[in-house]
Amino acid sequence: MAAQPTPKEPTSKEPTPKGAWKITFLLFLFMLVNFADKIVVGLAGVPIMTDLKLEPEQFGLLGSSFFFLFSISAIVVGFIVNRVETRWVLLALALIWALAQFPMVGTVGFATLLICRVILGAGEGPAFSVAAHAVYKWFPDEKRGLPTAILSQGSAFGVIVAVPALNWVIVNYNWHYAFGALGIAGLLWALAWLVLGKEGPLVEASSTQAAEPKIPYAQLLTSRTFIGCIAATFGAYWALSLGLTWFTPFIIKGLGYSQQQAGFISILPWIFGAAIVLLAGWLSQVLMARGVSTRIARGVLGAAPLAAGGAILAIMPHVQGTGLQIALLVVGTGLCGAIYVVCPPMISEFTPASQRGAAIAIYGALYTLAGIVAPAVMGSVIQHSPTLLDGYFTGFTINAVIMVVSGLLGLLLLWPNTERARLAGQAVATHSPVVPAKAGTHPA
Template structure:
């Protein structure tokens, strides 16, 4: 199937959409030290602030995901981006911990559906065999958003204040929303991935209990534990535990994302080439996502066993960067066996479950840091938990991800339960 005209314009806009999305997420971690100093926050309180972003993240992801099955993704995305932008402006003035907490909860509610709705939107522009690279591009928006935004936001924090870092993101968010209003369109691809009984729905339990779906959830939960830890605690680790300045931390904090950008694009390209050559999705997607996740976890577990600060950073940069491929491959695998009429909700449920790691990880690490004998010990204990989560997720994914089998099971179920004549007419 040919890619429709205008597909890459929409892909480019959605790339920028994810760029803004992750810059919004990352700013609180970048500004962690001045925020903790100004508001007098303990590590546990700051961990609660990091976790608060994810309080409504999953719930809104599911609700908006179901709405995406019925309503235009163009207008849903416009509404979400507007919420993100407006949630930043209260931080420009004097702010209390409670206000900051509420604004992060609202921002999380607006950003919870972002990834799943963006994927659902972009899959309306690209057929199945051409989805891996667009998925990687969407994921790249996250990495590039952090790499581009962190040095600029750090300059604002140093030379103005952390308050104006939030305000700048609000202005950028409104500009993107206006651009999307002008250029965003709904994709024309509506044919279901399975020709037999194409119009028929499947019980959600059958999809959500498919081994591949469960494997994707567990693997991405482990990866997202690492990501949420990076968003919240990496910059404070660099400044407070390793002794770097805030100015240096702005650059250092981009390194895991640069590594992630490289692994995401490389894995996306390799996966799409393999699928085009007829390699099974099990090999071209599942293994390509899970093996790097396991290797990355092993590298993170080695952090306490090296003494040099540069070596610790190198292990965290590479180990964290190797989580990226799992996000590229899981959504296309789930889309292989999900009816298109249910895809928006299923991808949203998938995202809502694995991002629960974001509620747990920042607070757990904050508690470990506060209770440890030394600051460095506390951070390293947090990273030991994170590395273990990566390894467990990667192993579970290797054991459970068999997309071709799940596709065939669901196809047979749809045929068996179809009304007489429905399959033939589909």
């Protein structure tokens, strides 16, 4: 019996649906609030440690606690969005974020702060994967590079916009009110989404979606490119989670800057990272438009900067001068951003649309496990080092090694242009429906 062809999503020759960029902007704001929520503990790290009398290991645990339910929640919600409209899931996530911030407005102990961060992490774990799944319902595969880059920029701008404002609150009032301000921001976004948010029409408009052949998850999740995406992004997220938790304390306690000065310095990695992400998203689409395979336009473009960034970061502990140290830290960690732009589109290349939400969510759940380990490792290293600065430098050296290894694994494993054809071959071998190669791919 002949295999049934996979329903094709709209190609780049078809116009982008009206309202696609409005939804993209709303989801950009969604990610902005998401990362402002993440950064506040690191930004207020010194006053929190002072007020609650926390040791470095305890503060590292606080940073890690955000990720305790992060991955589990991402997987569960990833399967939910295969069946439930993303607009309602996004609204529920935003409300959880807002409500988890308000207890910190009053007097709290370490246990309450830790529990609220665990709850917040559970609400934010699925954020990027659900937002990416939602925006992909508005853009065909060939046009997803720039929207993905814009979503990723929500993280950078969340820090760039929020850090000066939140730091002003911390310096002039106290860190409790910074959490309250974020709770209000979450409620305002939820209200805007309730009024303006819509579900994308591209997949839902297809009457044949229910009959779309599926690929067994065992094959999807063990595919070379899927494993490569996890390995590469794990290294990038190790750097990001350290930046969220330990960058500002390093600037203040390690390098001797004031809280006010640290507020401005803390946005530098995110400004540089924003430029890298936008450049990577734009360059990826340009290369694909010129017929370059996604192996190069996505795989190499994402993994090579990650390995280079690790090499740059490894130099940082061995140079003199705080300005040069900060510059190397900013450039080294900022180069990681390219991998976030390319991995979700690579996964969507070979994953059926009906399974895409879960696949991207599982990918996110696995690479963000770095967030559980990295802050705790840094805290432990700092506490057991001869000096505070030695501890920070050792922690960043560990980060550099992980980035280089992750980038090299990405270069070895990321071959999205051949993945769909390979999975189709496996489907034939197991008498499953064949998933034909997408137009424009170039199997090796």
